[in-house]
Amino acid sequence: MQLYYSLTSPFARKVCVLIQELKIQDQFEMIKIDPWTNPDLRQINPLSKVPTLVLNHKEVLFDSALICEYLSTLKDKALIYPTERVEYFKSLRLQALADGAMAAVGRCYAELKKPEHLQSQDMLQRFQATQVATLIWLEQHLDNFTKNFGIGEISVACLLAYIDFRFPEQDWKIKYSQLAAWFEQVKARDSMQFTQYQV
Template identity: 45%
Template sequence: MELWYAPTSPFARKVRIATHELGLADRIRLVEVDPWTDVRLRTLNPLAKVPTLVLESGEVLYESGVLCEYLDSLTPEPHLFPAAGPQRWRALLLQGLADGASTVASRLFADERRPANQRAEAMLARFTQAIDAALRALESQALRTDSLTIGEVSVAALLGSLDFRWPERDWRAPCPRLAAWFQQLDARPSMRDTRHRLPAGN
């Protein structure tokens, strides 16, 4: 299988974390691309977004949640996506919150780099408020450090992205419980082996 990814993408990192947690990393060939300029990606994914997964059959899957659920289905005992019931809804809700915050953070990062006369200050404020509110909501959650679900994987990808994009901003002080959880999780091999970085050549 081929995973088309960008090393700055929290959604691509989410899938890469999942492959490690599921013991599937050695079955995945990584293809680093720039989704803004690599025309090959559009031939695979009409949205030209990462992550995009090309299966051995040639079939193509995209959207990080779909990719993670597919990969989970390849293991003898899937666990990232719990079976029907409260635990499943908890995992999916955490995934939705973290993915939504990651999307907002990506927009905020891009918009902050626009010339001042092209920025919408009200939107920047709204994005910042949304991220802060998401972090406060995650602070109240009892997040796992073992038997991770897709919820915890998504939260880890979000927090790693915040550290990568804004190392000078301290999200930890107002969220000590979340910070302690992330410190423990960030030491896992799946996190160490998938660190965000600038694209090759930068």
């Protein structure tokens, strides 16, 4: 299989972390790509986004949540997704929340890269409010986290690391101390260490 990814995408990192957790690295050709400048990606993924997974039979999967679902079928799915129905949907909710917040953090970063006179203050306020509201929710719902490092927890870890990557000056760990303590533990995992963001 071929995985198209970038070292700045939190969605691609989520997939890479999962691959490490499942210990299936030997099944992949990892293709680092800039989806903004490489025209070839759109030939296989009309969205021209990472991650993009090309299967051995040449089918192509888009979207990190879909790719993670597929990858979980290559091993014992219970390693990544809870088997109990309520816990399963709580885990997917964590993933959905983290994915939405990752998109907001990324868009906020992109907006701030524009010349100041072209920045939309309304959009910046919306993206920043999304990040803050997400951190508050996570701090208040740590009981939603499972003991496993499953899809929900992987997604949240990639989000928190992405905030640190894009906005290292933020002091969210002080205000959300319980969430920060959890993050300190999981970011030491090999899967997180091997997949760190890079410019």
